[in-house]
Amino acid sequence: MILIISLFLLATEIFIGQNFSHSQDFQGQPVIERVAVVSRVIDGDTIEIEGGEKVRLVGVDAPELRSIDPVERELAEKAKEFVDKLCPPGSEIGLNVDDLEPRDRYGRVLALVYIKDGDIWVNLNVELLRSGLAEILYMPPSEFNPYELK
Ligand SMILES: [Ca+2]
Numbered sequence: 001m002i003l004i005i006s007l008f009l010l011a012t013e014i015f016i017g018q019n020f021s022h023s024q025d026f027q028g029q030p031v032i033e034r035v036a037v038v039s040r041v042i043d044g045d046t047i048e049i050e051g052g053e054k055v056r057l058v059g060v061d062a063p064e065l066r067s068i069d070p071v072e073r074e075l076a077e078k079a080k081e082f083v084d085k086l087c088p089p090g091s092e093i094g095l096n097v098d099d100l101e102p103r104d105r106y107g108r109v110l111a112l113v114y115i116k117d118g119d120i121w122v123n124l125n126v127e128l129l130r131s132g133l134a135e136i137l138y139m140p141p142s143e144f145n146p147y148e149l150k
């Protein structure tokens with residue numbers, strides 16, 4: 001009986017947890033709100049899509065290509081190459097736009113970017129952080145909390 005009750009409580013907890021979390025966190029099931037085609041990778045955290053819009057990967061920050069620091073420039077090149085490899089021009093990406101801050105002050109679309117690996121959408125923001133080529137940049141309000149990453 002106790003087992004049944006605890007299972008019930010566990011199930012309730014999971015249910016409530018899912019209900020009250022943000023629509024999707026970094027690790028949740030991909031929610032693709034928009035599909036776009038890459039026209040070019042601008043740098044490690046910015047992608048231009050067909051139609052001319054720029055997408056800024058939300059919650060992360062890659063080093064600057066125009067930094068005065070040569071070490072940072074080198075890392076910036078690596079981050080750009082990393083993204084270029086995963087979503088070259090012409091490839092399809094999925095976007096989960098930040099519902100709380102859909103664009104930044106430069107008009108770039110703020111979003112989780114998903115790349116396609118076969119039939120699976122893979123979170124590029126997460127991949128970038130895991131690669132060590134970008135850091136967490138949390139700027140609330142945001143639909144996504146990058147610190148929820150494991
Ligand atoms: Ca940056």
Ligand SMILES: [Ca+2]
Binds near residue numbers: 096
């Ligand atoms: Ca969204």
